[in-house]
Amino acid sequence: MKKTLKAFLNLTAFELDRLSKFLYALIGVTLVANMIGYVLIPLRFTDRINAYMVQNSVTEQQALEVYGELSFYDILQTSWILGPIALGVSALLLYAFFIWYREWLGKNTFAYRLLMLPIPRMHIFYSKFVVIYVSIFTLIAIQIVSLIFGFNLMSALVPSEWLRHMSFFSALSMHPFFYYILPLEPWIFLAINGIGLVFLHVTFTVILLERSFSVKGILIGITYVLITLLIALFPAFLPELIGNHYYLYNSELLILTVLSLGLISFTSIMISRFLLNKKITV
Amino acid sequence: MIEITDIHKQFGRKKVLNGVSFTVNKGEISCLVGVNGVGKTTILNAIMNLTPLKSGKISIDGEKLTSSLYNKIAFIPDAAISLPHYNVQESMDFMADYYDTWNARRAKDIVTFFRLNPSDKLHDLSKGNQAKVNLLLGLALDVDYILMDEPFSGIDVFTREQITEVFSSYLVEDRGVLITTHEINDIEHLLDKVILLDEGKIYKEFNAEVMRETEGKSVIDVMREVYNG
Amino acid sequence: MTKYSKLFSFAFFSIVILLGLVFYQFRSQESSLSLEFYTDEGHIDELSGVNFTGYAFSSTRTIYAPHFEFEEGEFTFRTDQPLIQQLDYQYNPGMNRYVRDYRSFMRGKARHLSLFTETETSIYYTATQSNTNWQAAPDEHVFISHFNKETEEETTFEALLTGGANHNVVATYVDDSALTLVTTGVPEGNSEHSWLIYAFDFDQPQEELSPVADINRLTGSDMIQADSSRLKTERYIPFRSLQTGEIDAFGNVIEYHIDSYYIYDTQSNTLKEMPDFEEGDMVVLSELERIITGNIQGEKAVWYEWAFDTQELNELGSTVMATSSIGRIHDIFPWLEFNENIHLTNGHLYLTEDISIATESRSLIQVLSLDTMETVFSGHIDTVNGPQDLDMDISIQELSFDPSFF
Known part of the structure; x- marks a missing residue:
């Protein structure tokens, strides 16, 4: 491996290592919040339909006419899904500042060490840059895995005739947020x-x-x-x-x-x- | 040779360095002395390209400082420069990752000499031991020049003695050393050159030994003359 | 674990998942949308020279309102085009053709088909500054360009429209070098908009033009609509006046009725009112020197030619309409133009209508020959899978004709 590339990878790996706990926390919050959403929304929906059927002695069809069918889009719109994304975006935005300022702030002046490394100083710039991007894409990837799982979970929890016919990608494409952040x-x-x-x-x-x-x-x-x-x-x-x-x-x-x-x-x-x-x- | 030629620096309107020139030679221990705020640390930072100068020139063996020259010159500042959650060994590993000049054998010697425990986390260390780790990370590099900023600052007398021993050991042998310190008495006998700064300029540049022999004055005496008028 | 393992794991995980999603999306696409004509009568070749844009909207499918274009008998989707073309795409096939074929001529010209008139050899463009500069208020200056398709030379004139203010060019009719500018503007001494007609001749260009007719004044009506001719090479321009109908509790007009049809002769600059039919709907169109009117009752239409000079009606024959409402819009509003769904070109009537199939809508096109009084084509657009795709609306939006075909 070329020396400068090795040094750059070293530095990037080092920066990612410093960020990893923060990233794990964001991944954790995303997965937990999403899972709650995937389970809670369908269960609430089925409970509501069942309760309406019992209370009003109506058929499944009549209850669905009142409440409408459930779609994955309905779940995507809840804070259980959108909240962690908003959190992730704002957290990484703040981290873009923190990734630099932590080298100067507090008791440690690690900036001394970084700036005195026998590597081009732009390596420091780009290692921090790459780390932010790796984190963004990791969070997007985690979100994708979560969404695929969530779609299947919803399909398993709600009877198919209670579900609105809408494909996974249709639900994502229709959502302005996912339309922009996912590679659709x-x-x-x-x-x-x-x-x-x-x-x-x-x-x-x-x-x-x-x-x-x-x-x-x-x-x-x-x-x-x-x-x-x-x-x-x-x-x-x-x-x-x-x-x-x-x-x-x-x-x-x-x-x-x-x-x-x-x-x-x-x-x-x-x-x-x-x-x-x-x-x-x- | 580190060559500092006519450097100027000001913070806001305050002129800190106003045409300072001197050299640091290999095999010599030079010391910058002066009262607080006279610009000693600024000079070290400027040599290491850690603060910009208004004007002037600094060269190391005739070359302008670039990142590759950090394999030739080491700076031991008066602040912890490894991550606090790292232990001593991790700090050494970090240095080994980037510096071609990292000398693991020498590092091991210094660890033994300072009686440091490689598994100790930096944030658990005393100020004295943190200073030792700083010295370890700088001295273990096979570099031609070493800059040290206040290596005795805020540490106990026993640690100070230990650090003083470094200056007469093989660890600084054949290297050019530039040091700033207020605790001049501890190392006065080891200094080849004293550079006395006052009002942004070099007031006097002399050999401490020669000064004592010819004029019977210690470095502190010379400083008293200058600062007490 | 090496020191790089975390970095490589995160990077690898992200790349695999993102590419996986793209691959999964590609695989799960129901079969990309594909449209075709379902012909009831005649042959699709009858639509040569007919271009239109439209959209296929699905509320539940991945394909989200993709715009399509029908040109030279082929359906193409906007999203299938290269990005650069997609960006320059206009929701009008005529405009797309101009941008594609005469890109430098089109630079700086407003992309409204109504401002262009195309003949076999030329393209004319008439517009005010407010057509291209959205901050500019309508004014009295009009820019008239002539583009020679063969030599690709452009001649531009600027003329001052006198006798009115705040002009908006609605259409320009062309007869060789003579242009008839149909504008709306506020005539001098008046506060209400009126339809003002101006004449301009490329052979004798004038810097100041005076109105040759004020349609509102001539008809005595304040609600006038003009025929939405696609070719604008006709001698006669149909106009119609509207009357207000029902008014709601807040005093807002919620219904309009057709009052009378008029024909304006671009050569003599005269306007004549057409006779009404006692029963049924009336349609009025023109082509070159002909004025065609139809009396439609249910699915039967009787077609006549009306002589402007003698004002005589001459029956041409009758046809069967694909539906009882095709070609017309029953909810009338005082837009600038009428006849959006019926056009007369080359002796053929092109009629369109959105029809309902179950709960969805499809666009129907009927082409009638006034020579044979036969339907030469009738059909609707649907997906290749046909009626199974019931969650989709397919609608034609802009229809235009390529004069080189006629």
């Missing part, structure tokens, strides 16, 4: 992750600006975020600026957007590289 539509998945990638680059750059220039760095960071927002949204406002909504085709606007995001990522990498090599202060 390759281009959507790519776009979302592309935007995420740029966002993480900018976030890391802002953190490094703060670490390099302190309070002044916060102001520079805010300005940088505003500039990146302007650049990212520029293609969206371009038709307004040129006063013609049909001058550029949507495909051309997309290409411009991709270029803008690429420019933001590239600039963020270059700034981060400069800061890590020349300006960072322990």
